Amino acid sequence: IEDIRRMQAEFTDERDWNQFHQPRNLLLAMVGEVGEVAELFQWRGDAAEGLPGWSETDRENLAHELSDVLIYLVELAEKCHVDLPQAVLRKMALNRRKYPASKVHGSAKKYTEY
C-alpha cells in the first residue's frame, strides 16, 4: 500500500494535479471506477471464482479497473489523513473479534444476529 501511495503521489506531483485531487473528487473518481468494474460483470450471468469463460481481454480490463479503484482509494485515504496500512490492520483485528471463527463458522449472518 505504501508503494502505491508513494508512486501515485509522484504521478500527481509531476502533473501538478494535486489541485484537482481533493477528497471529494477522489471519492467520485473511485466510485466511477467501481462502476467500470461493475460494467464488466453486467449482463453476463453469475461469475464463479476464477471467472471461467472470460477472455484474456476481459481479464486485462478487470485488472485495469480494479487497479484504478485501488489507486484512488489509497490516495483518498492519504488526502483524508487516514493511515490506510495501519487502519486495515486495526479493522481486520476488529473483524476477527466481531466474528469469532468458533461462533460463525459456515454462516454468513451479520454479527447483529449472533
Ligand SMILES: Nc1ccn([C@H]2C[C@H](O)[C@@H](COP(=O)(O)OP(=O)(O)OP(=O)(O)O)O2)c(=O)n1
Ligand atoms: N485526474 C486524474 C486522471 C487519471 N488519474 C489516474 C488514476 C487512475 O488509475 C487512472 C484513471 O484514468 P482515466 O480517468 O483515464 O480512467 P480509465 O483509465 O478507467 O480510462 P477509461 O475511462 O477510458 O476506461 O489514471 C489520476 O490519478 N488523476
